[in-house]
Amino acid sequence: MHGKASKELQKEVIDKGLCTLCGGCTGTCPYLVVYDGRIVRLHRCDMSEGQCYHYCPRTYMDMDAISRHIFGAPYGEGEIGSVREVFLARSTDQVIHQKAQDGGIVTTLLSVALAEGMIDGAVETKLDEEKNPHGFIARNREELLECAGVSYEPSPVIQAINRLPNETTEKLGFVGLPCHVACLSKMKLSPPTNRANIEHLEPVIGLFCGWTLSHSFHRFLQEHFDLAKAIKFDIPHHPEHSFDVYTPSGKESVDLDEISPYINKACGYCFDMTAEFADISVGSGRAMFKGWNTVILRTKVGAEILDIAKGRNAIEIQPIPDESLANLKRASLDKKKRALKNIISMTGGVDDLLYLGISQHLKEMLLE
C-alpha cells in the first residue's frame, strides 16, 4: 500500500498545483472539503492509508491495472484509449436539443437508460443560481435536462458519489470529465469502504475535455455577466475565437484570449482528453458537424445502452470521416505529449512521471 493520506495529498497534489477539483477526496470524511475553488484540509488526519489519497486521479494511476479491470487488456498505445467504435451521433429529441451543448447524446442516453429501468438516476453536474457547478443526482427526465449543457469550471462531482449512503442500492449512471472518470476507474479497481457500492455506478459517460477554467474565472464571469440569467456557456470551435454566454435576450461574447489566463494550471498535467476509462466518451462534433456529438464506444455496458437508444430511435448516427477522426486523435495525442512535457519539467526527469503509471515503451514513444 502507499501509506499515504490527506497530508500527502496536500503535499503531492494540492500544493503542486495538480488538483483538478474532481471531488474524489471530499464528501466522505470530515477532514477535506471543497470550498471556494479549493480543497481545504480542515483538521489533521493521521490515517496511514487514506482513500482520499488513494482515489485521487493525480496520485499514482496504474494504467495497465485499471485498463485490465475495465477493458480486460493492458493500457494500449492508441491516442484515444480503448475503442470499440467511433462515430457521430445526435439526439432525435428536440427538447433535449434545445438544452444540450452539441448533439444531446449524453442526456438522451441517460433518459433512455432511466426509462428502461437500467438506472435509477445519474450523477451529473448541475449549476446553481450563481452558475457554480456541483454534483447532483438526477432521478427523472426533468432533472436530467436541468443538468444538460456545459460548465467550463471544475465540478467536484465525485463528492456527490462519496456522499451517497452506504446502504443505497440505487443504480446510477455517471457523467464526468476525464479526471472524474479516472477517479472512478481507481475506485472500480479497488472498491472503497464506508461508501456506496461503486459497482452500482454505470454506465460511466465521459466528456472530452481540453481543460477547465479555474475558480477565479467565476469571479470574472460575475463581473462581466448577469449569471443568474445565463442559460448556457459555449466556446465555439475554430475559426471562432470567443467565450459565449447565452441569455434569454441573446448571446454575449468575450474574446477567448481574455479567458486563457484562467485555464486551470492543473489541466496542463492531464494525459487524458477523451475520458479513456469511460464506457462511452462523448465530445462535440466540432465545427464540421455542428449539433452532432463525437462518440467513442469503449465497453459492453456502453454498447448495450447505445443499442437500446438506437432501437428506440432516440439517436441517429453517422460514421465519422477519417479526417475528423485523425483530428481527434491528433488533439488527444497533443494533450498527452503536453502533459508529459509539463510533468517532466516539474519533476526534472523522465524517471518520475508523478501520477502517470504508463509503460516504458509508451513513455519513450511519446517523448520522441
Add this chain to the structure above:
Amino acid sequence: MSAEDLKKEPLNVIIAGVGGQGNVLMSFLIGNALVRRGYVVTVFDNYGASQRLGAVASHIKISKEGLQNSPLLHEGDADVIVGIEPIELLRNLSQFGNPEVIAVANLRPVYPIGVISGEVEYPELDEASAAIRRLSAQAWIINATDEALALGNPIYTNVILMGALIGSGVLPLDVMAMEEVLKEQLPKAFEINKVALHRGVDLVKAG
C-alpha cells in the same frame, strides 16, 4: 479540645482526584474537623488552572502543635493517600508513597484527554488495583462512585471515601468529629451525607 499525640509528626495525607470530584470539599471538611480537635493543620489543594477534569491533589499535614507546615508533602512522605480516581492515586503513590503508606481507593476512572484521543492508554483496572496494592502497605479499594450512585448521585463519592478514610483509623478523627463538621458545613444536605459517611466507614470495616 487538646490534641492527642500523633503516630507521626507531621502526619501526612493526600487526597487525589480530578477537578469536579470534590477533593477540595473533602480536604476542607477533614481540615476543619482536625482544627476543632486542636491540631495544627496545613491544607493545600493543588489544582492548577483547570475548572474541571484537571488533576487535583490535596496535601494535608497534621501536627500536634507548632507552626503551619510548608504546603506540599515531601516526596515519599505520605502516610495515607486517598484516591477518588485510580490513576491520580497511582500518580501520587508513585511520588509520595513509601512502603508504609496506606491507600484508600475509588476504582472509577475519569479518562484524561490523551486517553480519549487515543494517544495514550489508560491502565487496565485490574492492573491499577494490583499496582495500588503493590505500592501500599495496606489498601482499601472500593467502588465509591457506584455506592454514591446507589444513594442517588455520584456527588456523594467523596464523602463515602471520607468515611472510608475515617474508618481506616489512620487519622486522629472519629465519625462523630466528621458528623459535626458535616452538620455545620452542609446543614441542608446533612442527612444524606451522614448516610454516605457511614457507608464509607462500613465498607472499610467490612473489608
Add this chain to the structure above:
Amino acid sequence: MAHIEIDAPGTTQLLLGNEAIARGALEAGIGFATAYPGTPSSEIMGTLAPIAKKMGIYAEWSINEMVAFEAASAASLSNIRALSSMKANGVNVIADFLVNLQMTGIRKGLVLVVCDDPGGMTSSNEQDTRPIAKWLNIPMLEPSTAQECKDMTKRAFELSEELGMVCMVRSVTYLSHTRGNVRFGRLPENKKVAHFDDFYNIDDPRQSRYTCGMQFHPYKQSEELLKRFAKAPEKCENSPFNSYRGPEIPELLIISSGICWTYAIEAVSILGLQDRVGILKLGTTWPLPEGLVARYLNKSDKVLCIEEIEPFVERSVMELAASLPPDQPRPTFYGKRSGHVRAWGEQNLNLAIQSIASVMDIPYTSRQSQDLEYRRAAQAVAQTLPARPLTFCPGCPHRASFWAIKIALQLDGRNGFVTGDIGCTAMGMISPGSFQVRTYYAMGGGVGVAGGFGHLGQFGFQQPVIAVCGDSTFFHASIPGLINGVWNQSNFTLAILDNSATAMTGFQPHPGTGITATGDPGKKVSIEALCRSLGIHVEICDPFDLNTTIATLLTMMRDEGPAQVVILRRECELVRERKEKRNPFRVYVNPERCIGESCGCNRLCTRVFSCPGLVWDRDAGKAVIDEAVCVGCGLCADVCPRGAIVKEAL
C-alpha cells in the same frame, strides 16, 4: 466556606491564606475593598464580598485592577481604610496610578495585596512584585503562614497610616491557597465617617495636596516621599514579623521570607542542621530591617538567600553588605546569583534541601533513595500513567467557538490567525482550542495586537486577523483597543467569546452580568450596544450553531472594512449547570453508525474534537459517551460526520 466574619477572638479557624488576608482587613476595620479577579488572589474579594454588607463594608469587583485601586485610594483619601487585591499582573495595570499616588501620599490606611504566582502555574508569567515596591519606595510585607496573612494585613494598615503611603502585602500561590490555623483577633467597633477634607476653600485657595506636579514640582514631591519613606526602616527594624531561629553563631545564615521560610525551616530540620544553620526570617522585605540583617551578617561567613522568583532579598542584602563598615568581614553570598538556588519557578522543600546541602557540602539521602525497591516499583507504575493535561470543560462554549474559528480560518485559506487574550479563552492556544491562538500576552492584548496587524496591508500583509477575548477581558482592557482599531480603520475581526462569567477565576460577576460583587443588581452593560455605538458591524452568534458561526466569521474576514465584532455568546456550562441542574440532551453513540477509526472518520470526535465526555472504546472500535462526564450539550452530535452521535432533547 470559612466564616471569616465571626466575632470570636481567641478561637482558631482553618483559613486559606487569602481568607486570612480578608480577616486581617476586617480586624483592621476596613470600610472599602476592591479587586479584579485573578488567580491566586480571587478568594480575598470572594470572601469579603458576601459578608460586606453585614460588616458595613463597600466591596466591589471592579472592571479592572486600575479602576479598583483608584477607587480604593478615594476611600483612603476620605478617611476610610481601604484594601485592593489583585494578582501580580494587576500591578502592571495600576503602575501609572501607583507611581503618582506615591507622590502625594494617602490619608487613611491603604493596602494593596498582591498575589504573585511563582512558577506561573495559573498565570502568563511569574513576575515578582517586590522590585516594584523597591522601585516606588513602597513598604512590603511578606507573610509566611495563614496566621501571618491575617496579622500582617492588619499591621499593613497601621504602617500605611504611620508612613502616609500605600503599603503592600505580597502573597504567593502556595500561601494564598494553603489553609492553616488562624487565631482570630478582635473585630474593631469603629464608626466610619468619610469626608474628603482637601476640597476648595474660598479663604485658602491653593493646590490640593492630592494632586501631582504643577505648583508641586515632582522633584519636590519626590523629596517629600523620601522623607516619609525614611521612617520606614525603623518600623521594620522592630517588626515582630522578623525573627531569627538557630545557633548564636551559625555556620550558615539562611535569609528567607514568605512561604520559602517554611521550606527553609523544614529543610534544616530534615538535614538535622538545627545546631549549625540559623534562619533569619524577614517579614518586612522592603525596606530591609538593615540593623537586624547587618547584625546577623556579622555572625556568619556564609549567607544563603532562599526566595522565589527574583533574587530580591539576596540583592538587597548584598547592597547592604556593600555599605557595611570597612572593618566588618564580608560573608560569601549563596543564592540565585551563585546558582545554589534555582533562579526560576517556585521553590519547594526538596529544592531547599538541595540548596542547603550543597552550600554546607553535606550529602543528603532522601527517603526515596532509601526505599530503593519501592521507588523502582513506583517509577515503573508512574511510567504507565497517562498525563491529565488542561482541557475545556465538557459543554464549554469555547470548544465550539474555537472549532468554528479553526474551520473558518482553514476555509478562508489566507493563513489567517487568532490573537488571543487572558482567561479561559487562552486555552485556545493549546490542543483543546486546536492551537488557534497564535499570540497571547496580556489583558486586552489580543485586540491591541490585532489592530496593529490590521494596518500592515501596505506592506503586503493579507492574512485575516481574528482577535479573541472573553467577556470579562473585553470590559477589562479590550475596549480602548477596539475603539482605536475602529478610529484608525484597522482591518480585523474581534470575536468576543461571551460566556457571561469570569470563568477562569471562579465566576465573578462583571459589567455584562448586571450583578455586583455583593450580589446586588447593577446596571447591565450590553456588549453589543456598546460595540454598535461605535458604528461598526456587530453580529451575535451562538457558537453551538457551528454553521452560522463559521459563515459569519468567513464573511467578516473577507470584508476589507475596518474592525468588526462578532459576539459568540453562550453561557459558561458550569454556570448553566448550577442554575438548571440538568442536562439539555441525552447524548449517546449509535454503534451501528459509528465507523470509528476507519477512513471516513478516523475518530474525529475523540481524536480531534476531544471533548472529555466522549471516550474511545478501543476494544469495540467505537466512541462512547462517558455519562459521568458528559453534560449533554449535544455539540458532538453536530460534529460527527456519520450521524452516529445522537442527541435527544430532555
